[in-house]
Amino acid sequence: MDIYEAIYLRRTVRVFQTKKIEMETLKKILNAGLQAPTNDHMRYWDFIILQDQASKINLIGSVGQNRTSENALDLVDAWGLVDTYQREMYLEAISKQYQMLLNSGCLIIPCFRQKHSLLKPENLSSLNGLASIWCCIENILLAAAAEGIYGVTRIPSGEDSLHLKNVLKIPSDYEVPCYLALGYPEEEVRKLQQHPINIEDRMHFDKW
Numbered sequence: 001m002d003i004y005e006a007i008y009l010r011r012t013v014r015v016f017q018t019k020k021i022e023m024e025t026l027k028k029i030l031n032a033g034l035q036a037p038t039n040d041h042m043r044y045w046d047f048i049i050l051q052d053q054a055s056k057i058n059l060i061g062s063v064g065q066n067r068t069s070e071n072a073l074d075l076v077d078a079w080g081l082v083d084t085y086q087r088e089m090y091l092e093a094i095s096k097q098y099q100m101l102l103n104s105g106c107l108i109i110p111c112f113r114q115k116h117s118l119l120k121p122e123n124l125s126s127l128n129g130l131a132s133i134w135c136c137i138e139n140i141l142l143a144a145a146a147e148g149i150y151g152v153t154r155i156p157s158g159e160d161s162l163h164l165k166n167v168l169k170i171p172s173d174y175e176v177p178c179y180l181a182l183g184y185p186e187e188e189v190r191k192l193q194q195h196p197i198n199i200e201d202r203m204h205f206d207k208w
């Protein structure tokens, strides 16, 4: 598939079929992740893969369970969101947080080595590890799209991070950037429209 086709096909999907992702396909997608640029050339990236419901339930705990479609509108108003596309996106997403992780074809927990505290960076370079793993994650999402597989990322909260590290026995010098839920999308899945942006409005020549 042409790279531009994969880029335009990739969209966030939160409702999946029960169909599993074949191991060879998963390896191919994750290997595409490993081709991403990296700050230190070493790609200390590991992927913990959860496929069965019991391990996913154990890992996810109560993530996102407190938010329902009934209180979504109140939340979106409370957050002061006014952009139509942005509101639509949150209204669609809010109630699906738990199910999207649980019902994914596979739930991936990417890990990256981070020697110093991520939350107390000395300078921008201190965040290189985080920046690099997100390049890897985008490669994974694009390669997945080329295979007809889509997904969604969710950032763990402080407590969720600790839970993830404990349950999965992640080494202390590794961090988890996100939950990465992948799967074959439900037939009728809604792909929301992105907020339209004219690239020429965002291009600045010589100065802002």
Ligand SMILES: Cc1cc2nc3c(=O)[nH]c(=O)nc-3n(C[C@H](O)[C@H](O)[C@H](O)COP(=O)(O)O)c2cc1C
Pocket (backbone or CB within 6 Å): 010, 011, 012, 013, 014, 089, 093, 097, 152, 153, 154, 155, 192, 194
């Ligand atoms: C850093 C990051 C964090 C995100 N966190 C969440 C999240 O917590 N829950 C969720 O449903 N989607 C999450 N998303 C997915 C976005 O909601 C999604 O990319 C956005 O709605 C735009 O949709 P699109 O990917 O189809 O263009 C996240 C995406 C990124 C890049």
